[in-house]
Amino acid sequence: MTLTASPLVLDHAELRLLDMPLLFDFETSFGVMRRRYVPLLTLRSGDCEGYAEGVMDYLPLYREETVAGAVAFLEGQLLPRLLGRAFATPEALAAELAPYRGNRMARAMVEMAFWDLRAKQLGVPLWQLLGGVRQSVPVGVSLGIQPSAEQTAELAARYAAEGYRRIKLKIKPGWDVRPVAAVRSALPDIELTVDANSAYTLADAGTLQKLDDYGLKYIEQPLAFDDLLDHATLQKSLRTPLCLDESVTSARDARQALGIGAGRVINLKVARVGGHLEARRIHDLTLAFDAPLWCGGMVETGIGRAHNIHLSTLENFKLPGDTSSASRYWARDIVQERLEVEGGLMPVPPGPGIGVTLDPDTLASVTRWKREIRAGQTPFIDDLPNQPPADEVY
Numbered sequence: 001m002t003l004t005a006s007p008l009v010l011d012h013a014e015l016r017l018l019d020m021p022l023l024f025d026f027e028t029s030f031g032v033m034r035r036r037y038v039p040l041l042t043l044r045s046g047d048c049e050g051y052a053e054g055v056m057d058y059l060p061l062y063r064e065e066t067v068a069g070a071v072a073f074l075e076g077q078l079l080p081r082l083l084g085r086a087f088a089t090p091e092a093l094a095a096e097l098a099p100y101r102g103n104r105m106a107r108a109m110v111e112m113a114f115w116d117l118r119a120k121q122l123g124v125p126l127w128q129l130l131g132g133v134r135q136s137v138p139v140g141v142s143l144g145i146q147p148s149a150e151q152t153a154e155l156a157a158r159y160a161a162e163g164y165r166r167i168k169l170k171i172k173p174g175w176d177v178r179p180v181a182a183v184r185s186a187l188p189d190i191e192l193t194v195d196a197n198s199a200y201t202l203a204d205a206g207t208l209q210k211l212d213d214y215g216l217k218y219i220e221q222p223l224a225f226d227d228l229l230d231h232a233t234l235q236k237s238l239r240t241p242l243c244l245d246e247s248v249t250s251a252r253d254a255r256q257a258l259g260i261g262a263g264r265v266i267n268l269k270v271a272r273v274g275g276h277l278e279a280r281r282i283h284d285l286t287l288a289f290d291a292p293l294w295c296g297g298m299v300e301t302g303i304g305r306a307h308n309i310h311l312s313t314l315e316n317f318k319l320p321g322d323t324s325s326a327s328r329y330w331a332r333d334i335v336q337e338r339l340e341v342e343g344g345l346m347p348v349p350p351g352p353g354i355g356v357t358l359d360p361d362t363l364a365s366v367t368r369w370k371r372e373i374r375a376g377q378t379p380f381i382d383d384l385p386n387q388p389p390a391d392e393v394y
Contacts, residue, residue, distance in 0.1 A: 005122050007086035008114070013079050014042040015071060017369040020301060022329055027145040029172035029199035030061045036299050037067050037368075040334075041074070043113035050117030051354065052109045052307065055271040055298035062197075062298075063105070063225065063246060063272065070106040075373055078110055084375030090115055094277050104249055104274035111275030112307055120353040125310070127348055130276060132313025136345040140166025140320035141328075142195070142297065145175055149182035156183045156190070163344040166191040166217070166320040172199040177210050184214045191320065195220040198246060202230050205237055217319070218243035218265045228253075231262035241265050245296060249273055251281040258289045265319065267296040270311050271304070279311055287316045297322035302335030306354035309339070309346055320344075332362045 018038040026033040039054035056065040078097065087093040093114050097107045119126045127135070141164040146152040156167045167187065169179055171194045184192060193216055200208060200222045208222055218241045223230045225246035235242045241264035248254050248266055250273060257263055266286055270279045286293055295312040298304065308323045325340045326333045333339070335356040337349055349355025 005088075005118070007088040008045040008048075008117060008121060009086045010083050010114075011044050011046065012083060012372065012374040013044065015074060015079075015371045015373060016040040016042075016363075016367050017067070017071065018301070018334065018363075018366045019368045020330060020334075020366055022299070023331060025144070026299065028170045028195075029145075029197045033299065036301075038301055038304075039067055039071050039074070039109065040301075040303065041109045041113050043110070043117055045117055045121070048117055048120050050113040050115070050120065051303045051356075051358070052112035052116065053301055053304040054105055054109050055269070055300060055304060056105045063249075065103060065105045070103070070109070073103055073106050074109065075371060078106065079373050080375070082110065083373065087114065090118065090275075090277055094275070104278075105271045108271040108273075108275040111277065112270065115276050116307075116353040123352050125348065125350065125352060126307070126354050127310040127313040130280065130310060130314060132310065132348075133315050134313045134348075136342075136347045137295075137309060137312040137317065137323065138165045138320040138344060139324055139341050139346045140164055140168055140191070140193075140294075140322060141324045142168045142322050143170065145170050145172065146179070149178045152179040153182040153186040157186050160187050160190050163341065164320075164324065165344040166193060168193045168195055168220070168322070170194075171196050173204060173207070176207060180211060180214050180216070191217050193217045193220060193243070195245070196222040198223060198225045202234060205234060208234065209238060212239045216240045220267060221245040221247065228257050228260060228262040231257070232260045235261055235263060243267055245269070246272075248282070250278060251285050254282045254285050258286070258291055264291055266291060266293055268293045268311075268317075269296040269298060270307060271298065272296075276307075276311060280314070283314050283316050292316060292318040294319035295321035295323060297324070299329060301330070302326055302333040302337065302339055302356050303354070303358075305339050306335070306349050306356045309348055310354060312346075313348060332359070332365075334359055334363050334366065 021035045043050045058067045119129045141159045220243040243265035244263040245267040293316045336359045337356045
């Protein structure tokens, strides 16, 4: 969608660090997550605000980025480079961020907040600006590692009864075939997938081959986060498609992965790839390869969840994503709008931009650190908490 408007002058920004306790312990091959520490960016131009959140962890377990590093980079480099200047398009802003290597999640915060700001200035929902084709998106649910296979099957059956269109099980060595067999027995027709978060090696190929017997839609990221060649080797030994997550951080990664047969499906997380521009490039590339996409989640608040929903309206998001109901995770979300699944579909929030507004009372109650940043301001980050309580993160 092409719309024209005057350039946006980025007046100032606000960074917050939120402490968001989860309603349940979420166990993966990384460990147990009990809360999320969420960097939240508000980017302002006049009376208009754009929002984005960081999905990096406090510890570099999923990818290399960390909360403390991202906040320091944003306050000390990215935002001072942009504030006080005018940008007409997300492409123009992204060009200013391009010299920096890596740090895609931090850069995504700025780029995604600008997309929200631009869509609000134009008075259109973000999905239209991105080129989306639907106003609701199919949704699945991701289940952490449970105490037993029987409890896994019971939980999966509960979510299937609520209308979720795909069940994804977190697995790790020693916890793979048994829970999959239990869920498949209980739900013979459900779309079922597994996610290993890089917990296996090629030496585990025999175990992974056993999963071929359970009609999985895909096996997600079984091998190392930075290894495409071993995934290509493994894919040749499996009937089940492999889905790549951590391994794909750019359109180049996606092209190389699909080109060598390292997988047949991609989990596209917008923040992992640096923002909506790169996400659209990956989307268009996977269309050319006839490789379906789905939108993964990083246990986002309503801000990140809304961005995910809008992105998922693009044509090639053909598989149910992880953008399940916010009430699964939070007693109170930081946005006023309810982002809840209806009959297996997540409606796109209406209204301009990402379509959600911050709840000031909840936001104040979960804010652990806050900084206003203006053009020409000297960075001051030494009061940022550099370690959360040891028993509260994984």
